[in-house]
Amino acid sequence: MPRSTTGDPTRPPRGPLRRVAVLVAAATAAAVGLSTVPAGTASAGTGAGRTAAPAVTRAALTPSLVAGRGARVDIAEQEAENAATDGTVIGPDRTAYTLPAEASGRKAVALKPGQYVEFTLPSAADAITVRYSIPDAPGGGGTTAPLDVTVDGGHRTTMRLTSQYAWLYNLYPFSNDPDAGVLHPDWWITECSCVPGATTPAPVIPTPFRPNHFYDEQRLLLGRTYHAGDRVRLAVPAGSSAGTTVIDLLDSQLVGAPRIDPLAVNILAFGADPTGHRDSADAVDRAIAFAVRTRLKVYLPPGTYQVNRHIVVDNVTIEGAGSWYTIIKGHQVDLATPAPDSSVHTGVGFYGKDASAGGSHNVHLSGFAIEGDVRERIDTDQVNGIGGAMSDSTIDGLYIHHTKVGMWFDGPMSNLRITRNVIADQIADGINFHTGVTDSVVSDNVIRNTGDDALAMWSEKTEDARDTFDHNTVQTPVLANGIAVYGGTDNTVSANLVADPIREGSGIQVGSRFGAEAFTGHLWITGNSTVRAGTYELNWNIGLGAIWFYALEKNIAADIEVVGDDFLDNTYNAVMLVADFPVKDLYSIDNVHFRDIRVDGTGTSVVSARAAGSATFQNMDARNVGAVGVNNCGSFHFTPAGSEFALTDLGGNDGGGTTGPWLASWELPNTITCDDRPPVAAPPAPSPW
Template sequence: MHIVRPVTCMPSIAVALALAAGTLVALTPAAAQAAAGADLPFTSVEAESAGTTGTKIGPDHTQGTLASEASGRQAVRLSPGQRVEFTAPRAANAVNLAYSVPDGQSGTVAVYVNGTRLTKTIAVTSKYSYIDTSWIPRAKTHHFFDNARLLLGQNIQAGDRIAFEATNVQVTVDVTDFEEVSAAATQPAGSVSVVSKGADPSGQGDSTQAFRDAIAAAQGGVVWIPPGEYRLTSALAGVQNVTLQGAGSWHTVVRTSRFIDQSSSSGGVHIKDFAVFGEVTERVDSHPDNFVNGSLGPGSSVSGMWLQHLKVGLWLMGNNDNLVVENNRILDTTADGLNLNGNSRGVRVRHNFLRNQGDDSLAMWSLYAPDTDSSFENNTISQPNLANGIAIYGGTDITVKDNLISDTNALGSGIAISNQKFLDPFHPLSGTITVDGNTLVRTGAMNPNWNHPMGALRVDSYDSAIEATVRITDTIVTDSPYSAFEFVSGSGRGFAAKNITVDGAVVNRAGTVVVQAETQGAATFRNVRATGVGAAGIYNCPYPTGSGTFTLTDGGGNSGWNSIWSDCSVWPQPGQGNPDPDPTRNLAKGRPATATGSQDVYTPGKAVDGDASTYWESANHAFPQSWTVDLGSNESVRRLVLKLPPSPAWGARTQTLSVLGSTDGQAYSTVVPSQGYRFDPATGNSATVSLPSTTHLRHLRLTVTANTGWPAGQFSEVEAYLS
């Protein structure tokens, strides 16, 4: 690739400078938020940046681990009696705590302001966490975190100290939102109060019929939902030509898992300024456990809402022309945050905050009819824990603009532009797809189905060639675990991804490559600047082999990514660099690792991360335990070096283990029979294993049957060498 000095303006000079300085590490840094994301009424602070008597966990990107789902891939674990103390970043009178507790457990968190314990506590529970989706291939238990909010009952100022203490259960604290909540709004003149129709603001009685009667009485006007809690036992339907208004999302709460469920509406529905809390504890796709399921009709809006513990926030079908969804919070859904499920025209979804979705946070899926002239703009998305931050599946003339997306997990990218149809009749991408001004932080993941990584931004000709014009402009990608831009036919059928332009991008610290091209097609790159690339600039290996080529056209102004990964038989791993025949190279470093079990944050990948101070530890009291690494290709391995952390705190021990090998990952044979290996910190806490000269393997497995120092298998590094 021809590289010349960029001459055009790049997106957000402030953000570019922050990225170059390596400062973009928190969820919503001020510089990034100035360029992308929602206008939010709160400020978030990461627990790992606060003072604590607990234990910091992470960073980790391994599917199924607690740290991998955390904001920033790090959090703080508190045992009872331990605290994490934040410095308030702003004036506030309320907090929202993102946390996790062990499966099956509940408890409370004590709150301290400047050292004084409040009488109020925060209830924490695993009730809405630990979701299993056995019908999704390779999906592990996920959705570990939850959110709990509290009105403090007093005002705090910037600089005040706010501490959270686990009292009776282990709590992992991820992030805290600090907010100054306004007083409750008053009833609009001429509105119909649900209380006047018999609704119970104490939350004890069933207010369903009162809501229905108020809606019927207020046609063309406003239904007022005063401060309080209201319980609905069935969904509302036939909602049209009415405004449903609360006193504010911290003051008016409706408890129901199904608020509106209707297939059609004449429109003119405006829903605003209250909270809906569901009781969804699992994902059942056939159940309409959604805030809105179906249609609000043309010219409707949803704003100022707090939606939590639902399957989906808004699952929108039918006529929703010119719908506006703005300034909402959607938290802890077991599936999507919002999905425009076909036939949406002129829809605007903007300035929303979404955290901890169990599928795509925001999606357009052009089933039955194309979504047309619709957009996702200025949204802030954090921690979708099974799929993408934003996904566009088909549609015509779609815009994804100025969004801030962070910490995707397992099966997703930050943004996916895709022709994956799922069902028919599907309407593939057409017209112009505009992807502009988005910031992607720690997005992309190792896909367990494909067994290879997904990029921060993915263009996917899954079920048919990309015929639309795809314009990707002014993008910021930072700390992607793997690649920045991926072009793939995810079905493995090699459909072309073409008509693509990437113009203006800052890529900082991509774990593997800047461009990951895996199918035939073509893209033009202009003014794409990269620093801190982990392996090479370009991986260009269309699949199936021989199906065609992917042409990268240099439009000028590119820098920092002209190197090419040379071996299509080996996936680049983070920080690995190009493969080479050097016999002194550790073949296992950075390679995918798995195990029969692991303890908490001590995951299999810690034994190949190049850091001898981190380690894998198997499940305790459950021998035998196996640890396996995929070297990427068949190798004549002659020597292993097994390590434990080189610290005197690690007492000498003997681990009894055998070495097995496989060329296909299926059939394993014994390479070195079981024997004891001594690890002693006085001599470096390492052991060397010699392998027979006939050894030829790709998959290396260590099976541990005993450990005199701890009831588990333990390795801080497993190194494999050719000599």
């Protein structure tokens, strides 16, 4: 999403089929920074020479605590802080701009040269993903460093880690230069409590200013299948150039053999280079054109294919051998002159036709990886993994890495199914339904380390309608929200797992902002779990809720049902309803209904209301509440009649904290209880209800 200044955007060869079969068989056979450790560190629980039992987690939680929520994928997550190590556990810490805060579960393991962390496989695996951080170069631009991988003392492989896609600095849209001065001297800066450009003498803002986006991930095929109990050791060589290598987690999985399709149109037959040395974009285009004419599928066999521009797709099925085997990889390319859409770069991506030209239809993409080369955020650039408009289409089983946005769709368009993809390490959003995307579903995707909203429905100009975000796992969005809904009608957010948003956002946001159309009809937010959500809003100087309703540009008055959700280990509030102070007399939040909710741990309150309006509560149970149950400032008018936000108790609202029931009778319907900056009491870890 764009951010505001408050921080809060030809002819083929003949006889292709016989040749394809030969080439497929051949291709398948060939394929078969940190200068100081942050304060607050502690020694690891398992030391050198010890083996830790496999502790499988989901979003750094015991899986039973989030059963039925999140992506249904066969990936075993193991946190480094639970593994055997002679390194140092860093964290926990939820302070933005620190390495522990951006780690899954807010902890990680820091390794010096010569140290290791060792994971015990919980189940059979032939592939791993390592999430890590190494220091930036002193002047920015990243460094590289080795990491040795061994399994049971053998099969040594050296991964080449890089920080070239990490380490951003400064204010939105950020800088790659750690020594850059304040990018927006006309913006309010919390650190100096001033507007630098209007301050005499000019304030000294230390550099690097607001470092962030520390982590990256790499995948590795192990070459054979290993079994439960085998030990994967990640060791930093003694001569590593990285003073510290931070390991956050290891994912392991069994991906199996590459998929082959001898009857499809093989891009090798059209000149594609599986070594990645030559550009294969034109060959892919020729294969697609032939497949469209002959009504066949396109097959991308194992290999790495260099593609440095958009591949435009319409009425075609493109299948890879699997995202671990087929990699479409490109460089970011400078354009000689800006494109009509104001892009100044292009890069690898599969794009539907523009909606103004009718969009694309009947596109089916599956089984390959898209590896981009995006290292800076330029909002006008179309350097996304998937883009354009695609109706009556499916996207399944892709891995999208180092693009600006994993998938950004500009409607109007309808009937898109996005399933079982992994999107990681993006400069901006994970998936964004922008402008008139209807009757579409995003389900069973894993989205980690985005630089903006991980999942968004953005009804700018035309409303998104009847869309569903269901059973997705979102982890560590560095900026903004895990899931955001900006306007629209009859949309659903269900059974998702959202963990560890870092800055200026929440687990789930319902927002009237960014020029979105008003909310109409219904919005269902059902059966989701958030954990360690609700961040500190620098400009407001308050903590946000795990779910955040924000009436900035219009009233929020649709029928909104929040049912069956769990808000776990909330950094500040579980629920926040707010209108920005300059519009507090213009917009309200009404007709929100909470039912069958569990709140396990809040740093401050269960509900914080900083707007006019109303909400109902039924069977909302809370425990381990850090401050008062309800913080009800309303619109800050403090009238004799009470707060301008009314809470209605429909019964069954139980539990609370040291101050008694979280929803006490004396607070209803609109008693003023206004302290929106109480001391924060860190809640205990979530436990079975």
